[in-house]
Amino acid sequence: MIQHTERKQQQRLVCAPPASPDLSGALHLRRVCLDQQEFISYDPQYAVNTSTQHVPSFNVDGIFYNWPSKTGNGDKYMHGHNIPVSPVVIRAATELEACPDLREPRFSSCTSPLVLYVRWPFNVGELFESAFAQLLPMIERGTISRRMTLVLATPHGLQLPSFTRMMFQTLFEPAVTTLADFSTRTHLAMQAAAAAAAAAEQQAGRRKRRALSQHHSTSHMSKPQVSPDRTPTTPLPAHDSASKTKIPGERFHKPSSQSHDPGSQGTVSAEAAARVARLLQAEPTPAAGQPSGEGVPAWMRSSSTVEGVRVRCFENVAMFKVTGRKDDQMCHCGAHVVSHYRDRNLLPSVERLFPQAGPGTLRVVFASRPGAYAHVLLNEEELIARCNGMLTPDAGRRRRRRRSRRVLLGPDSMSRPRSSTDRKVEAGGPSGEAGLGLGDREVGSARRVVLAGDGEQTGAAARWTSIQCIPHLFGGDLMLDLQLVSTADVLVCVHGAVCYNAFFMKEGAALIEVRRVWRV
16 A cells, blocks of 8 residues: 555646646636536535535536537438537535445546537537547637547537547647547446456356367377277267267266356356455556556456556646537648647558659549438539539530530439539639539439539639549548548538538648539
8 A cells, every 4th residue: 555655646746737728718627526417526515514605506508419420510300410419417426326436535636638529529510620629729728628528528428520520630749539439337347357357257267168178079080099909999989968878988078167168147256256356445546657558457457547547537627618600710720730749640642542643633522421312513524524524625615515505413314504503613723724514403402413514624724634523421430531632632522511521621622512403
């Protein structure tokens, strides 16, 4: 115990706690433990037996979320739209806390969590334009320390989307986590880990006994049988486990009562129970002289704390919510994310996606959404094929022939005159030269797009010698997405969160956004 106290004192001397954030509207709490997304206060000024003050509350009015799905924000029939989050529970500690580490808490001064409540946390556009765009200037000004742990309060304890960690990990040194993961009960994790270890040992024992039994059986039958006249006979065939006939001389393995597996009956052996007891009494603190997280079980390690182990009681906790959007410096935020991963050589090459591209190739990326029920281009394949032929030598002649014909591209294409619902979206190069001309028409929630084909190749042909247009499904490999969109010259997308990838594009690149007519 004395040695453990000395280690704790040495660690406290080395640890430099981050400064408390100077945030307007934030709630600062002292001596708080997190338990299953609840905040338990051990601050003496809120103790129920010695103080008349009530614990403070945290208002989450205005924080909504849409039910997440693979195809977008919310569900198909919009049942899960603008759902308010549950109220935040902040309570005083009692003598009947369920967990050992809550009955005798040890508060960390090294790790300082910033618990963040954001509106629409599962939408990349809202998260980027509201929370990320507001936190980045605070980090740059020093209002928030990079050594704080960002803890995102997700509804129902749901997982973070992959793009959330991709963005916010560029702002903070500890790993970004959720409030549900950060407040997991440690003693339950200990019991689960001990039970898993016991089950693994039992499974290994069963495999060892099975292999030993097979070895005895095969080694005995592989030996030639010797007749009384000392002449070897033919080896006996392998024993059939389904047969009731016993081969003379064969040894059968019969497990003893000591080798009975209690885990198969849903119980835990005495050894596993003793292991659980030892883990419950152990201190989750790395040994002196070792890096954080070493010397402790793998299930106890955490990259979200300065100590490197699971901690959920802290000297200081800050709670903050973001509801509004920030309309400026979006490109600065996108450049920060790209440069963060590019400086660390984490962005892969995308040359294989443009096999025909050269120094003078105009690179056009279409944001594809196969299988989605909204915000899609119905004639995507035909549109990309015509896009790839725009800068060929005979493109101008073909386009002049089509000037008198306005066709609606798609599976059910038909000739029709251009109506008032068609809109041309011009996207030229950085100098404003003629580029891709698109028109769109609403068909349900999808779009059919037509190439306008009215202009001649003047400035575009002079700047670009070739063009290559490719479809890309964003969201699979985020590092590949960053590298692809940051090197593209044109991004074509239907109005939605996928268009926020334009903020990661290089200076001078162009965006073609197809939108509904009523949103123009």
